[in-house]
Amino acid sequence: MSIIAKFFAAPSHEAAAAVVDGGPDGVFESLSYGNFDAEEALIEWEGIFTGRSFDELVAAGEPEVVADPDEGEGEGSMLFAASDALQDALAAAGPSRIAEVSRLWVQERAADGEVFDKGITHRILSDLARLAHGLRGQDHRLYCWTA
Numbered sequence: 001m002s003i004i005a006k007f008f009a010a011p012s013h014e015a016a017a018a019v020v021d022g023g024p025d026g027v028f029e030s031l032s033y034g035n036f037d038a039e040e041a042l043i044e045w046e047g048i049f050t051g052r053s054f055d056e057l058v059a060a061g062e063p064e065v066v067a068d069p070d071e072g073e074g075e076g077s078m079l080f081a082a083s084d085a086l087q088d089a090l091a092a093a094g095p096s097r098i099a100e101v102s103r104l105w106v107q108e109r110a111a112d113g114e115v116f117d118k119g120i121t122h123r124i125l126s127d128l129a130r131l132a133h134g135l136r137g138q139d140h141r142l143y144c145w146t147a
Contacts, residue, residue: 079144
């Protein structure tokens with residue numbers, strides 16, 4: 001489980017990867033959250049938005065690992081790129097779709113024994129939707145740094 005997850009936009013994988021050691025603060029404006037597995041969340045969100053299964057998304061290499069200084073040891077920071085499909089779905093999502101995805105995500109986590117606050121999950125997805133919407137027409141991607 002990630003202790004902290006920071007979502008941000010960057011113009012390229014190279015620019016995003018440059019912050020893997022210390023995080024995006026001071027380089028990119030970011031949204032910070034904690035106490036959930038951000039890598040798993042990116043897969044779950046995409047699955048809910050697109051209807052693709054968790055296993056299918058994992059097999060497709062989602063989310064894309066942009067930088068992993070510990071090479072899979074899971075001890076340090078990592079950087080993921082949200083897929084184009086997830087970024088587009090977030091950018092297009094209106095309030096009712098965000099509420100629906102938030103509710104479904106809470107249900108998915110509950111099935112695995114985790115209790116998520118509905119207000120917090122809604123805020124996370126709403127914030128990410130606003131960030132993704134702001135990227136429309138720009139040549140930027142949505143990234144997630146975890147530590």
